[in-house]
Amino acid sequence: MDLEYQIKAAILKATNERLRSDNWQLIIDACDLVREDPEDGGEYAMEVIEGQLEQKDANINLRTLPLIVALAENCGSRLQQAICSKHFTGVLRSIVEDKKKHTLVRQRVAKMVAQLAESLKNDPSLKSIRDLNSSIRTAYPALLEQPNIPGKKDLSSESREREERELEQALKASLQDFELSPKEESKEESKEKTHSSPNFEGQYQSQPPIQRVRALYDLVAREPDELSFKRGDVIMVVEQVYCDWWRGSLRGKIGIFPLNYVSEISEPNNEQLRQEAEEEQKCFEQKSNIDRLQKTMQAAGGNFEVTQDPEVNRIYGNVTPLRPQITKLLGKYAQRRDDLASLRQLLSEAEASYNQMLDRAYAPLSPKIETSPYRPSAPRAPDQRWQLGGPGY
Secondary structure, rough: OHHHHHHHHHHHHHHHOOOOOHHHHHHHHHHHHHHOHHHHHHHHHHHHHHHHHOOOOOHHHHHHHHHHHHHHHHOHHHHHHHHOOHHHHHHHHHHOOOOOOOOEEEEEHHHHHHHHHHHHHOOOHHHHHHHHHHHHHHHHHHHOOOOOOOOOOOOOOOHHHHHHHHHHHHHHHHHHHHHHHHHHHHHHHHHHHHHHHHHHHHHHHHHOOOOEEEEEEEOOOOOOOOOOOOOOOEEEEHHHHHHHEEEEEEEEEEEEEEEHHEEEEOOOOOHHHHHHHHHHHHHHHOHHHHHHHHHHHHHHHHOHHHHOOHHHHHHHHHHHHHHHHHHHHHHHHHHHHHHHHHHHHHHHHHHHHHHHHHHHHHHOOOOOOOOOOOOOOOOOOHHHHHHOOOOOO
16 A cells, blocks of 8 residues: 555545544644655645645644644655645635635634744744734734623623512412312423423513534633533523523533634535435334344454455445434434433423422411420429329328
8 A cells, every 4th residue: 555545545544524523643643654754745745735725624624733743843844835835825725815714723723833833933034924923913813812701791680670570479379279179280290391491481472593513612601500521512592691601402411601712513404304304214224234244244254265255245335424414313312311301400400490399489478486495494392193102102
């Protein structure tokens, strides 16, 4: 297998669109291959990298950027010259200036250029990367700045207090009716639900229509009620809490997060959902073929002649293309599991809050029994009639 093919395969593997984060082992493997022949290997690598940066898939673009940095810092001057050439810096400039590119890609390219300009600042021959960095800082300073975390400003304290008062009044009214007419319990319960519904609907009317968001930056929670996340995490939106903060759930944890640290994820339409369901069904329909192929391979016991069997090759050709779809389904159902765990926690918290409000509403209706503090009395002499040795014994 020639070096060009190996380098191309290694780079495509390290920048695969299915990778959810940077795989540094794959990046190192690609760098090792390039180091075997920095001159020709570097040329092969840059050709593939440029092609990956031109891809419309933002995930491919993002996975390519750390590979560029690794090549520049680990594969010698040949790669540094290629990365800092006027041609390649022009490619990077076009990405930064292309407003059709995903904002996160443009930000990451700008930060990568700044990183390279800093690490290669001592080489006068690599001036192009420093010039590009200066140009980006002047024309697009926002791409290099991580947004400030906004303050937590209430949406409307008056409306929140009014909703709480209305809910407590509704609960008190329901409890009074319950005390007066215990036989109509079921009717009153349904009435209570009717009274409670508008309040909950009012709360969710303030909830944004966005259901999921993707993190643009890492965030470490500073307070107990905040949500920590990594860049690229998908957060399920629960409700709007402050002007610039929403509450969301991630991996079973619930907390608030700033809006300028996330971007909206468009929900699929009905046609996309139908296609997704069809693709999923096709995967499950191949289960019998996958089982059959596995049993055939196990029975072969390392006999390579089985690979010449037309039936085995047919089954293999049918099931192998399913790998990306199965990987996608694993991620999908892992996310759903996390979402369900978050919903369970939300339900528990809602039930606890409801019970607390119920207790507060019920407390004024309970009869108050005045009790005086316990004071021990002085000991009394026993009744003489029951003393041993007394009269009548």
